[in-house]
Amino acid sequence: MYKILFLKKQIIVTAILVMLFSHQLIAQDTLRVDIATALEIALSENPTIKIANREIDRVDYTRKEAISGFFPTLSAGANYNRNIKKPVIFLPPGSPFGTVLEIGSDNSYAANLTASIPIFSATLFKSVQVSEVDIQIALESARASKLNMISEVKKAFYTLLLANNSYEVMKLSVENANKNLENIRKLYQQGIVAEYDVIRSDVQVRNLNPALVQAENSVRLSSLMLKVLLGVDENVEIDPIGNLTDYETDFLNFKPLAEVPLETNTNLRQIELQQTRLTKQYELLKTTRIPTLAAFGNYQYQSQANDFNFSNYEWVSTLSAGLQLQIPIFQGFAKRHREQQVLVGIDQLKLQYDYINRNLTLQVRNSITNMMIAAEQISSSKVGIEQAEKGYSIAQTRYNTGSGTILELNDAAVSLTQSKLNYNQALYEYLKAKVEFETIIGNDQLLK
Incomplete structure (x- = not known):
């Protein structure tokens, strides 16, 4: 059943890949993928x-090998024997043939067919x-490999979204800084503002450029x-x-769990299966x-002669x-x-199970806590962006009317940029914590 499901998925993925590479590879060799398509490709193509x-x-063939032990075995063989000195038998004294009598012929031939089948073997059943x-x-x-792959692909995809969002924020920040610089230069030429304001604006632009380059490099590495x-x-x-903002509704529906569900954790399930195997x-x-x-059977076809005149041989079957x-x-x-070794192994697995279970419980609670913290940060950062945008607009108006300073304007611009970056980072931290949570509990909905 598993193989049938996997084959269906392979067919679906193949169709997706054909569509992707025929329609989404544009002139610049750009592949556009959403997270679902990325997961399908990874689960199909990753080594x-x-x-x-x-x-x-491989293991399925091992099982078939064990089952083959119930089938009959059949073997055939043949041999030729040249008696350089013939075998003898010893006779009692006074025998008319003497005390030693040669038997057999110079040449002997034999062919045999042997068959056997187990009637009762408890070992075969247990094997x-x-x-x-x-x-x-x-x-x-x-399943564990696929869960880990899903986790890695999701994190990589979210990291790329974060890098893209951060790059767009920094790009917009640089554009705004350049616009402010041009505006201030015009005001300076009109004698409205001091040269200091021009210098401060120019420094602001130059300080933002390295951050923009770093954001661009982050996009490249994440990709x-x-x-x-x-x-x-x-x-x-x-x-x-x-x-990243597409996942805003995710954290709005988040509800902390009262209990930690570890029944489907792949590490614990593997230990349970190993315990079952050692028991078997x-x-x-x-x-x-x-x-x-x-039961066994043996059929033999044989002949003996002192010459090589095969047409005169007399063949006998038994x-x-x-x-x-x-x-x-x-x-x-x-x-x-050997039995004691296995029993010790079972005890070791029990201890390992308890240890891993405690650690996983802690990891799950930590992931839930991180999700809660990130959710609070998202709400706070969203309000922070609204306030920062309002503050930046006020600072621009104040500066243009001469009631504000360049320091206020620059500070408002930095606050707006930082608020947007904080918001994106909070969304990313929430999604990352959620991925870790799903991996720990063994959420395999994508594998079905």
Whole structure:
């Protein structure tokens, strides 16, 4: 069932990729993707995911190998034997043939066909059960890889949105600073303002330019990280669809959880499956004390002669069948020691489970706390932007009418820029905390 679902997803992703590269790769080789498309591409093309899926195939073949133990085995063989000195038998004294009698011929030929089938073997049944648990472990491991990939892609996508938003804020800030500089130069030429105001405005522009370059570099690095996760060539530009502000409604619907849901955490589920496997392995070791019963059959076709005149050979066939019962009695306490090793491993996993469970509970609560803090910062920053925009407008009016100073205008511009950056950062911190929360609890809605 898992493979069928995965195949369907592969078909969907292939269709998406065809659409993307036929319609979204424009003249400048720019790939426009939203977060859903980015996740689909990553889950289909990332090498880590492909390796995890191949591991499922490998373990499935191991299970099939265990099941094949229930089928009959059939083997054939042939041999030729040249008796340089023939075998002998010893006869009692007084025999008319002497005390030593040679038997057989110079040449002997034999062909055989052997078949066997297990009738009762508890070990085989338990081996199949162990291999079935291995399949579940491989599936959960693949799920863990996909959850981690979803987390990494989401964070990279949100980081790119943050970088783009920050760049736009800084770009607008530089544009406003340049407009103010031009306006102040005109006022200076008219003798309305002092040269000091021109110098302060020019310094303001020059101070903002390095921040703009840094913001542009952040966009480049964030884009490169997303390209790596998506497996996109570095020469292809990525244009993310959307904006951080598109996720404003996300935090408005946020409600703190009373309980920490860890039932679907992939780390805990893997430990549980490993405990199940060791339990099955312990049961498997116990079955090695139980007798096994198998049926066998043997067909042989043979001939002997002193010459190589094959046309005169007389061929004889024989057929035999029977049952084979094996009863384990004593192996020097080796089985007991192997059983104890498995029991110790089970105890270790129990301790590991409790330790990880405590740590995950702390991580979940920390993520929830970070989401709450970020939500408060978003609300505060949004009001801060409104106030800063109002303050900047007032500062411009005051300066243009001669009642304000250049310091007030610059301070208002800096406050507006910082308010916008704080707002974007708060949105990003909320989304990042949410991604971490979903990864910890094992939210796999995107995998279904």
